[in-house]
Amino acid sequence: MNRPSIFRGVQDVQPVTDATAGGRPEDLSPDGGIALRDVCKEYVLADEQRVLALGGTTLDIAKGEFFSVVGPSGCGKSTLLMMLAGLRTPTSGTISIDGTIVDRPYTDAGIVFQRDALMEWRTVLANVTVQAEVRGTDRKAASRRAVELLRLVGLEDFVDAYPDELSGGMRQRVSIARAFVHDPSVLLMDEPFAAIDALTRETLADDLQRIWLASQKTVFFITHNIQEAVYLSDRVAIMSPRPGRLVEIVDIDLPRPRVPEVMETEEFFRLTQRVHRWFRSRERAFAEWEADQEGSR
Amino acid sequence: MTATEDPARQSTEQSTPAIGGDSSGAARRSGMAPQAPAPRRRTAFRTLRRALAPPLLTLLAMLVVWQLAVWVFEMPSYLVPSPGEVAVTIGERWPLILDHAGVTGLEIVLGFGLAVVVGVSLGVLMVVSSFVDKAMYPLLVTMQAVPKIAIAPILVIWFGFGPTPKVLTAFLVAVFPIVVNTAMGFKQTPVEMIHLSRSMGASAYKTFATFRLPTALPSIFTGLKVAAALSVVGAVSGEFVAANEGLGYLLLTASSTIDSAGVFAGVMALAVQGMLLYGAVELLERLFSPMSRRARRLEATVATA
Ligand SMILES: Nc1ncnc2c1ncn2[C@@H]1O[C@H](COP(=O)(O)OP(=O)(O)OP(=O)(O)O)[C@@H](O)[C@H]1O
Ligand SMILES: [Mg+2]
Numbered sequence: 001m002n003r004p005s006i007f008r009g010v011q012d013v014q015p016v017t018d019a020t021a022g023g024r025p026e027d028l029s030p031d032g033g034i035a036l037r038d039v040c041k042e043y044v045l046a047d048e049q050r051v052l053a054l055g056g057t058t059l060d061i062a063k064g065e066f067f068s069v070v071g072p073s074g075c076g077k078s079t080l081l082m083m084l085a086g087l088r089t090p091t092s093g094t095i096s097i098d099g100t101i102v103d104r105p106y107t108d109a110g111i112v113f114q115r116d117a118l119m120e121w122r123t124v125l126a127n128v129t130v131q132a133e134v135r136g137t138d139r140k141a142a143s144r145r146a147v148e149l150l151r152l153v154g155l156e157d158f159v160d161a162y163p164d165e166l167s168g169g170m171r172q173r174v175s176i177a178r179a180f181v182h183d184p185s186v187l188l189m190d191e192p193f194a195a196i197d198a199l200t201r202e203t204l205a206d207d208l209q210r211i212w213l214a215s216q217k218t219v220f221f222i223t224h225n226i227q228e229a230v231y232l233s234d235r236v237a238i239m240s241p242r243p244g245r246l247v248e249i250v251d252i253d254l255p256r257p258r259v260p261e262v263m264e265t266e267e268f269f270r271l272t273q274r275v276h277r278w279f280r281s282r283e284r285a286f287a288e289w290e291a292d293q294e295g296s297r
Numbered sequence: 298m299t300a301t302e303d304p305a306r307q308s309t310e311q312s313t314p315a316i317g318g319d320s321s322g323a324a325r326r327s328g329m330a331p332q333a334p335a336p337r338r339r340t341a342f343r344t345l346r347r348a349l350a351p352p353l354l355t356l357l358a359m360l361v362v363w364q365l366a367v368w369v370f371e372m373p374s375y376l377v378p379s380p381g382e383v384a385v386t387i388g389e390r391w392p393l394i395l396d397h398a399g400v401t402g403l404e405i406v407l408g409f410g411l412a413v414v415v416g417v418s419l420g421v422l423m424v425v426s427s428f429v430d431k432a433m434y435p436l437l438v439t440m441q442a443v444p445k446i447a448i449a450p451i452l453v454i455w456f457g458f459g460p461t462p463k464v465l466t467a468f469l470v471a472v473f474p475i476v477v478n479t480a481m482g483f484k485q486t487p488v489e490m491i492h493l494s495r496s497m498g499a500s501a502y503k504t505f506a507t508f509r510l511p512t513a514l515p516s517i518f519t520g521l522k523v524a525a526a527l528s529v530v531g532a533v534s535g536e537f538v539a540a541n542e543g544l545g546y547l548l549l550t551a552s553s554t555i556d557s558a559g560v561f562a563g564v565m566a567l568a569v570q571g572m573l574l575y576g577a578v579e580l581l582e583r584l585f586s587p588m589s590r591r592a593r594r595l596e597a598t599v600a601t602a
Contacts, residue, residue: 087492107498117489121511121587134497134507182497 032063032098033218034084034186039093040243041079053079055243056093063098063185064216068229070275071239077222080244081190084220085109097186107135110179110217112192116171118163124150124174125159131182142181149177152214153207169200173207180211187212187219194224201225202260205232213257226275230268231258238278240286247289250274378558386558387565393547398566400543401532404460405570408467409528413521416472420479420517430480437476445469446534453539463535463543470531471524478520482513511587518582525578529571544570 041054054076061067069077082088083095086106095102097109118127125146132142150159153173163171172192179187192208193201205228212219212232223229229236236250252271254262262268278285360380366372367379374382387394423430448469452462486509494504536545544563551559 082492085492085496087495105495105498107496109496111493111496113489113492115487115489117487117493119490119508119511130507131497134494134499134503 032185033065034061034220035059035094035096037094039080039083039090039095041076041083041088042091052243054083055240055245057244057246059237059246061218061220063218065235066212066219066221066233068221068223068233068236069239070223070226070229070236071244072241072279073224075239075242076244077239078190081188081220081222084186085111085188106186108184109186109188110182110184112172112175112179112187112189114191114194116163116168116175118171118174120163123160123162124155124166127163127174128178128181131178135182137182145183146177146181149180149211150174152211153177169196169204172196172204176204176208176211180215180217183215185217187217187221189219189221191222191224193228201228206260208232209257226272226279227263230254230271230275231263236271236275238275240289247278247286375555375557378561382558383561383565386562390559390562394544394562394566397542397544397547397563398570400460401463401536401545401567402570404463404532404535404543405467405528405574407460408464408531409471409525409574411464411468412471412475412524412528415468416475416520416524417479417517419472420476421483423476423480424483433476437473441473441477445531449535449538452535458539458541462538463532463540463545466535467528467531470534471528474523474527475517475520478516478523479513482516482520483509485516486512514582514586515588518578518586521578521582522575525574526571529567529574533567 036057036059038056038058039054040052040056043051043053045051057080069080071077079088083090084097084102084106086102086104089103097106119130122130125143128146128150129139129142131137132139147156147159150156150173153176155170155173155177158166158170163174166174172195176192179189193204196204209232221229221232226236230250230252233252236252237246238248238250239245240247250271254265254267254271364380367374367377378386419429419433423433446466449462449466452465456462456465490508490512491504494508499507532543533545533548536543537549540546544567548560548563551557551563
């Protein structure tokens with residue numbers, strides 16, 4: 001049985017990290033953003049079989065940017081996010097945030113997972129302020145900020161409720177507030193709205209845009225919903241099937257703040273089509289890209 | 298009515314469908330104004346009464362059926378004594394019963410206590426170290442299948458006629474559910490929680506205290522409650538094998554003189570001991586398990602509604 005141990009995280013492959021692989025550290029993320037240089041991740045399964053989850057990925061995300069990733073299931077999106085969070089180590093290549101190499105859990109980040117991972121035994125407020133408790137920062141200040149954030153996501157009446165008294169959408173809002181409460185500079189979100197119905201999703205996206213605009217954090221956002229990606233992001237990256245690699249990055253220069261009406265504009269339609277193109281004839285589009293890569297080598 | 302109350306009330310209504318015998322639910326649904334909230338003490342009392350009434354009524358019904366059966370079928374009292382006779386026996390012999398109950402009680406508490414210490418530690422170890430897990434898990438599963446009570450005679454050979462073999466038998470039967478439920482409880486922490494904790498820079502201890510232990514406690518307490526009942530069985534079985542005091546000994550001597558009322562009196566005393574231990578564990582759970590603090594709040598919400 002391969003269960004995670006109580007104190008350690010999931011077992012990782014020993015990294016073959018080479019700090020100089022994609023340039024010296026001082027070249028990395030000079031503007032306070034995120035920089036990836038030739039990042040690969042290979043998992044070794046129980047039967048010694050190796051799975052290349054993420055092909056060599058080089059990418060820069062600017063400070064304060066809202067960056068989304070879409071891609072087929074199993075292409076390595078979550079793997080990428082976990083490496084950004086410092087919760088998994090790249091097999092090769094380097095990741096740096098704000099000029100420092102990420103080689104341990106990165107604490108200046110807020111994370112939202114697909115499953116909300118709320119603590120059922122704590123009130124909504126205590127679920128948010130757990131950040132301050134664990135980090136050993138000022139609890140009173142955290143609690144004030146938590147109430148403010150909960151108001152921003154429309155949960156002001158549920159501060160003292162327990163998670164099982166909330167709907168799925170409300171629970172996910174709590175975990176969003178939890179990810180913002182310690183005012184991290186980076187926000188990592190792994191399909192945060194995947195388990196939520198389409199209508200609630202749109203209001204949640206608006207909530208997220210609102211608090212992001214007020215805070216201007218760097219956001220790394222994974223989604224399967226192209227409309228959502230285009231609606232929220234400054235740039236949308238498309239990943240190829242496993243081993244995942246970035247095949248295109250689409251700039252979204254729709255004006256901010258974006259309102260739902262923007263989804264009816266021609267420009268919005270054009271941008272979503274541009275992303276969607278990759279998935280409509282998925283095999284062919286990615287195969288052609290693959291061939292292109294071979295040719296240009 | 299605030300929005301927060303509503304889901305809580307619904308879920309508790311579902312979980313106690315038969316108990317809410319009064320018409321407040323119907324009144325609420327038909328839009329009648331709710332009564333003014335009762336004083337706190339009375340509310341607590343009402344909650345208790347609602348919880349206790351159904352089992353007590355069942356017990357009473359069983360006693361009545363028992364008494365009637367004895368009358369109707371004219372059973373000789375050396376075969377089946379009536380509840381009345383048992384009560385009289387208990388009344389006559391209570392100093393003796395109390396004496397022996399003290400011996401057995403000590404064996405139960407020692408055996409159970411030892412099982413808690415060893416069981417919880419072993420359960421935690423199994424989760425902390427995958428080596429201990431791999432080494433222990435198959436053994437535990439195999440040992441589960443061994444009737445521990447069958448080991449009691451050998452324990453008597455090793456440790457004599459004193460309380461030691463009884464304590465050890467109680468320990469042996471009680472320790473397994475504790476280990477298994479402890480290990481299971483700790484493994485229930487969602488992996489996302491561990492990830493979050495690490496991203497907050499939490500130490501191993503902090504992760505344990507803040508995320509692991511609270512998720513594990515309900516399961517641990519389930520194990521403790523099963524173990525509480527089993528440790529009574531263990532101690533009495535130990536006494537059955539060889540003893541010159543204790544409730545098990547009392548049962549055997551009463552049985553050998555075909556003193557059925559005496560046997561029943563002893564069984565009652567054992568049942569009381571088992572319930573006391575179970576109650577103590579439940580009290581601890583109410584005090585320490587964060588989930589049950591949460592459940593209590595639900596009760597309060599319903600009682601004041
Ligand atoms: N802990 C692990 N051990 C071994 N292999 C893993 C592990 N986690 C992921 N993988 C493999 O790596 C690949 C990428 O997984 P990842 O979870 O990053 O995909 P994803 O893009 O997030 O997919 P989805 O959209 O379905 O969430 C998968 O093929 C998976 O089998
Ligand atoms: Mg994923």
